[in-house]
Structure formats: structure tokens, C-alpha cells
Amino acid sequence: MSFNLEQDLEARYEAGLYRRRKTLDSPQGPEVIINGQHYLAFCSNDYLGLANHPEVIASFRRATDSYGLGGGASHLVVGHSRAHHQLEEELAAFTGRERALLFSNGYMANLGVISALLGKQDAVFQDRLNHASLLDAGQLSGARFQRYLHNDVDNLEARLQKTSARRKLIVTDGVFSMDGDVAPVQALSDLAAQHQAWLMVDDAHGFGFLGATGGGVAEAYGLSQKQLPVLVGTLGKAFGTSGAFVAGSDVLIETLIQFARTYIYTTSMPPAVASATRTSLLLLQEQHWRREHLQNLIQYFRQGCEQLGLQLMPSQTPIQPLLVGCEKRAVKMSQLLSERGIMVTAIRPPTVPKGSSRLRITFSAAHKLSHVDRLLDALKVVADSVEIERVTDTASGF
Numbered sequence: 199m200s201f202n203l204e205q206d207l208e209a210r211y212e213a214g215l216y217r218r219r220k221t222l223d224s225p226q227g228p229e230v231i232i233n234g235q236h237y238l239a240f241c242s243n244d245y246l247g248l249a250n251h252p253e254v255i256a257s258f259r260r261a262t263d264s265y266g267l268g269g270g271a272s273h274l275v276v277g278h279s280r281a282h283h284q285l286e287e288e289l290a291a292f293t294g295r296e297r298a299l300l301f302s303n304g305y306m307a308n309l310g311v312i313s314a315l316l317g318k319q320d321a322v323f324q325d326r327l328n329h330a331s332l333l334d335a336g337q338l339s340g341a342r343f344q345r346y347l348h349n350d351v352d353n354l355e356a357r358l359q360k361t362s363a364r365r366k367l368i369v370t371d372g373v374f375s376m377d378g379d380v381a382p383v384q385a386l387s388d389l390a391a392q393h394q395a396w397l398m399v400d401d402a403h404g405f406g407f408l409g410a411t412g413g414g415v416a417e418a419y420g421l422s423q424k425q426l427p428v429l430v431g432t433l434g435k436a437f438g439t440s441g442a443f444v445a446g447s448d449v450l451i452e453t454l455i456q457f458a459r460t461y462i463y464t465t466s467m468p469p470a471v472a473s474a475t476r477t478s479l480l481l482l483q484e485q486h487w488r489r490e491h492l493q494n495l496i497q498y499f500r501q502g503c504e505q506l507g508l509q510l511m512p513s514q515t516p517i518q519p520l521l522v523g524c525e526k527r528a529v530k531m532s533q534l535l536s537e538r539g540i541m542v543t544a545i546r547p548p549t550v551p552k553g554s555s556r557l558r559i560t561f562s563a564a565h566k567l568s569h570v571d572r573l574l575d576a577l578k579v580v581a582d583s584v585e586i587e588r589v590t591d592t593a594s595g596f
């Protein structure tokens with residue numbers, strides 16, 4: 199019997215959904231080298247430009263002298279170093295939570311948290327555009343699983359009213375990873391309180407950018423631990439390193455240490471990554487200019503697109519998707535941009551709903567305004583050559 203894998207690959211290719219990796223030969227930054235070619239890149243999640251920051255790198259190097267390289271064991275065996283512990287304490291203080299717990303990455307944090315908190319008697323309510331790791335976690339938990347309409351608090355409320363379950367967990371991205379818009383976290387928190395539910399926010403893309411000191415949606419909307427009991431952040435984006443954390447009450451963190459399988463059964467992140475992250479946490483809080491500069495880049499880009507009649511999605515964050523619609527056209531645009539030395543990724547189903555393929559343009563504090571000018575010039579030429587729908591046309595909307 200054959201598995202017929204070729205057939206699946208062929209079908210994916212025919213649908214314009216085939217994905218290919220790019221191999222990077224340089225550090226992350228506005229300018230990258232891919233297969234020997236130089237590009238101006240607008241596709242990383244290194245929002246604050248810390249992934250290649252000399253102080254962060256120096257902390258990493260120093261920490262390898264103290265701790266070596268590998269974590270060597272899981273946290274509960276002998277892999278929990280002083281560097282991990284200090285970072286957890288600092289992340290707890292930063293988020294205004296009792297405690298924080300490190301995970302090796304965000305995908306595992308989400309799987310671990312939801313399946314530790316919920317079982318068959320419980321119910322989970324997720325925004326339909328939540329990150330794949332949250333959706334997968336909901337399935338894995340065995341809880342009754344519902345997806346509510348994107349950012350639609352009324353639709354969620356109608357579902358909550360009909361549900362009797364031991365525990366009810368509402369789960370949302372803070373900033374949506376493919377759309378760049380922000381969840382109505384205050385309303386979600388109020389609704390959770392009315393229905394004796396808990397709110398969990400994965401703020402992978404909000405930390406570092408939103409809030410006066412980069413504390414993400416929780417800081418921006420002043421949500422306390424009680425109002426937002428489960429707060430997830432990732433370290434591979436604005437922090438510029440790798441890993442993730444969950445912040446919340448002492449009892450939540452103890453529960454995760456005891457029951458979160460993706461915490462228990464995996465090697466701890468390299469301690470030097472934790473040390474480097476302690477430095478990026480300081481820079482992230484202190485260097486306000488990074489957030490301010492990002493804001494300027496975003497406004498400048500949005501104005502430029504408006505002048506060109508290009509249809510950006512309504513986002514005020516560093517994720518600025520240009521809606522294309524058709525899968526193949528999005529890929530074509532990405533290719534044409536790369537021929538002009540600009541790297542922007544086309545995002546297609548299943549990552550986004552069918553017919554809503556887009557160029558996911560992201561900005562970093564390491565970009566300059568002149569980089570945005572180059573992007574706008576290239577977008578103008580490319581949009582003309584593939585004839586994408588302009589705002590002045592009968593807009594299809596999203």
C-alpha cells in the first residue's frame with residue numbers, strides 16, 4: 199500500500215499553497231542575505247530590533263562562561279538554572295503578576311497551559327483567528343471547543359450563555375498574528391467575570407510594542423492578574439531571543455509546574471538564552487524610542503499606501519498586512535518584490551482564511567524611514583504589474 203504523499207504535495211502545489219523555506223546567511227535585521235543575495239526585509243517578528251543587539255549578544259556570551267550551552271535536562275530534573283529563575287522573577291515583576299514560568303517556545307506554552315487547565319468536563323472559547331498553537335491546544339485538551347467570530351464579543355456571549363461546564367476558558371491572541379489588530383481585551387475580561395470564566399491572552403505580538411513600557415495589551419488596557427488570569431508572552435519576537443512565558447497567580451504557576459506536560463517533559467531552554475533575555479527585557483522597558491520610532495514607521499507606511507490606493511488591513515501595530523485575496527497573486531507579488539530586493543512573505547491558507555491571502559509586512563525599530571520609501575516604491579510597481587484591487591475600485595473588503 200502506498201501513502202500517496204506525492205499526490206498531496208501536487209495538490210498543494212496546484213492550489214498555489216506550496217511553501218518554500220529561505221536560507222538566511224546573515225543575522226536578522228532590516229538587511230538580510232539569502233542565498234548570497236542582499237534583501238531589505240519586512241517579514242521578521244524582531245519588532246524592536248533586539249535580535250542582533252550587541253548587549254543582548256554580550257550577555258549570551260558571558261552566560262555561556264557561567265552555564266555552558268545546553269540546558270542539559272528538563273526544569274524539574276536539573277535543568278532549571280539561576281538564569282532561568284531570575285528571568286522568571288523579572289518577567290513576573292514586569293507583568294505585575296505573582297509569578298512567571300518559562301517554556302521552551304510559545305507553541306509549547308499554549309499546548310501546555312490549555313491542556314493543564316482543561317479536561318472533558320470543561321469548555322474553551324477561542325477567537326476563530328487565534329494562532330494555530332492555541333487552536334491545537336484547544337483540541338488536545340479534550341474540552342468542548344468553540345470558535346467565536348473574530349473579535350465579536352456578542353457572538354462569544356451567546357455561546358457562553360448556552361454552556362454549562364465545570365471551567366470556561368476564553369482564549370484570544372492579544373495582537374492577531376496575521377491581521378495585526380488588537381483583541382477587545384477589556385470587554386472579554388468583563389464577559390469572563392460575568393460568566394465565571396477565565397480569560398487567557400497570548401500576547402506574543404503585543405509585548406514590547408503596546409503599553410507604556412512594552413507590557414503589551416495587559417499594560418495598555420490596565421488589566422490586573424484578576425481580570426486577566428492567564429497571560430502568555432513569547433520571547434522570539436520583540437524580545438529578540440527565543441522561548442516563552444506564562445504569567446499569573448502563584449496557584450496557576452504551581453498547577454503548570456505539576457501538570458503542563460510540555461513544561462515537564464522537555465529540556466529547558468539554554469540558560470544563556472535566559473540571560474540574554476534578561477538584558478533584552480531591560481532594553482525593551484527602557485528604550486522607549488524603539489516603540490516611538492515603530493509608531494512613526496507604521497504611520498508613514500500607512501499614509502504612503504493610502505496615497506498609492508493600496509488596501510491595508512486596519513492595523514495600528516507593526517504587522518501591516520496588504521490584502522491581496524488570491525493565493526497565486528499573493529505569491530506572485532512576493533516574488534516580484536524579491537526580484538526588486540525586497541523580502542515580504544505571502545501568507546496563504548491554511549494560515550489565513552481562503553480568499554484572504556495577503557502580504558504580511560512587518561516593521562522593526564531597526565528599519566529607517568528610507569527603507570519604507572524603498573518598500574513603497576517597489577509596492578507601487580509590483581501592484582501595477584499584477585493589477586491588485588485598489589481602494590478606489592469596488593472594494594471587496596475582508
Ligand code: PMP
Nearest residue numbers: 303304305329375400402432434
Ligand atoms: N502565539 C502566537 C500568537 C504566535 O504568533 C506564535 C508564533 N509565531 C506563537 C504563539 C508560537 O511561538 P513560538 O514561535 O515561540 O513557538
